[in-house]
Amino acid sequence: MQSFVASVIEAWAQLAPPLLVRGFTCNTKQRTDLGKAVIQLVGPGATALIEIWEQGRSLDTTLHPVSSPRGTILAGGSCQSHAEAIGRLAALRDALLHATQ
Numbered sequence: 001m002q003s004f005v006a007s008v009i010e011a012w013a014q015l016a017p018p019l020l021v022r023g024f025t026c027n028t029k030q031r032t033d034l035g036k037a038v039i040q041l042v043g044p045g046a047t048a049l050i051e052i053w054e055q056g057r058s059l060d061t062t063l064h065p066v067s068s069p070r071g072t073i074l075a076g077g078s079c080q081s082h083a084e085a086i087g088r089l090a091a092l093r094d095a096l097l098h099a100t101q
Contacts, residue, residue, distance in 0.1 A: 004057045005030065005037050008085050012039055012050065015086075015093050019043060022100050046099040047071075048092060059085050061092040065099050 002010075009028060016026055024043030031037065035054030041047060045067070051060040056078045064071030074095060075088040 003035075003054055004079075004085075005032075005035060005052045005054050007082060008050075008052045008059060008089070009037060009039070011082075011086050012089055015089050019093060019096055022097070024096065024100075041096065043096065044100050046096055048096055050089070050092065057085075059088055061088055063092065063095050063099070 009030065012026075016024075019041065020026070022043060024041050027040045027042075029038050029040075037052045039050040039052075041049070045065060047064045047066070049060075049062045049064075049071075051062075052058070058077060059079050060076040061074045062071045063074055074092055079085040079088070
């Protein structure tokens with residue numbers, strides 16, 4: 001069975017292409033020994049961070065528009081299901097797409 005961290009990374013890879021077309025770059029750093037990963041996104045007008053932890057099936061998403069002095073936590077904490085994780089990722093993707101219009 002695939003780990004929670006690996007499933008979120010895979011789901012993000014499927015959701016990210018519209019951002020890549022808009023000039024975003026994605027950098028994934030995974031620490032399997034610690035059961036965590038971070039996906040950093042940098043694009044025109046915004047940056048974002050996706051933090052994933054195996055323990056507690058935790059997934060945090062943060063959006064930081066370049067024009068703003070601070071970022072916004074869009075979602076955080078444990079996911080009750082894979083569908084909830086996908087929903088959080090999709091919400092971040094949509095917010096990034098909106099921020100770059």
